[in-house]
Amino acid sequence: MEIRELHGDEQAPMDLLLLADPSRKLVDGYIRRGQCFVAELNDEIAGVYVLLPTRPGTVEIVNIAVDESKQGQGIGRRLVNHAIQQARSHGYKTIEIGTGNSGIGQLALYQKCGFRITGVDRDFFIRHYTEEIFENGIQVVDMIRLAQDL
Ligand code: ACO
Ligand code: ACO
Numbered sequence: 705m706e707i708r709e710l711h712g713d714e715q716a717p718m719d720l721l722l723l724a725d726p727s728r729k730l731v732d733g734y735i736r737r738g739q740c741f742v743a744e745l746n747d748e749i750a751g752v753y754v755l756l757p758t759r760p761g762t763v764e765i766v767n768i769a770v771d772e773s774k775q776g777q778g779i780g781r782r783l784v785n786h787a788i789q790q791a792r793s794h795g796y797k798t799i800e801i802g803t804g805n806s807g808i809g810q811l812a813l814y815q816k817c818g819f820r821i822t823g824v825d826r827d828f829f830i831r832h833y834t835e836e837i838f839e840n841g842i843q844v845v846d847m848i849r850l851a852q853d854l
Pocket of ligand 2: 841
């Protein structure tokens with residue numbers, strides 16, 4: 705499997721990006737302002753992440769997704785670790801990530817990759833999304849914020 709940056713003239717894998725975030729408007733903004741990386745397996749895109757500089761010295765993984773048929777095989781972990789290496793090699797001091805309160809698997813993965821919870825953005829998903837979203841039988845209302853020093 706190879707992880708590489710998407711060239712400027714290539715289409716971003718929108719179906720995958722929308723798995724991580726149902727808001728087309730937010731996703732469009734992320735790919736316009738951030739750097740998009742893809743994981744390729746047998747010439748097919750199996751995963752994606754977008755890295756976005758947010759404040760001086762800080763970068764955020766704003767979107768990460770693996771094709772549903774290929775989840776649970778370690779691709780997500782490799783993408784998160786790639787993002788951490790990428791941020792470190794570009795001299796960033798902090799990398800951040802956020803996920804919904806219902807994202808049990810995501811919270812497990814991010815903490816296994818070294819992220820610590822820094823706070824809760826209460827009602828984030830109520831303020832920014834018009835439709836109610838459920839995951840693991842739990843309504844997504846709050847954004848759990850995580851970070852790690854590089
Ligand atoms: N309890 C404990 N550990 C768990 C649980 C759980 N319920 N669920 C997952 N994990 C662990 C796994 O055991 C594994 O750890 P390991 O490497 O020690 O075995 C790790 O979390 C998951 O590892 P991967 O197989 O590498 O993950 P995957 O390839 O499935 O990718 C991802 C994870 C990207 C979250 C994928 O499931 C996905 O695309 N989901 C839909 C989109 C999404 O929710 N994206 C994130 C939104 S937040 C954001 O974009 C910033
Ligand atoms: N992903 C999604 N849902 C999950 C997961 C998971 N990884 N793990 C549990 N759940 C859900 C189950 O699906 C179930 O939901 P459902 O009713 O919709 O199906 C619910 O959580 C668990 O329900 P129960 O079977 O009623 O829980 P149980 O009888 O196992 O009791 C408890 C839970 C008390 C935490 C038990 O596991 C335990 O004693 N653990 C060890 C001690 C402990 O950790 N206690 C809590 C410490 S914190 C404190 O004491 C305040």
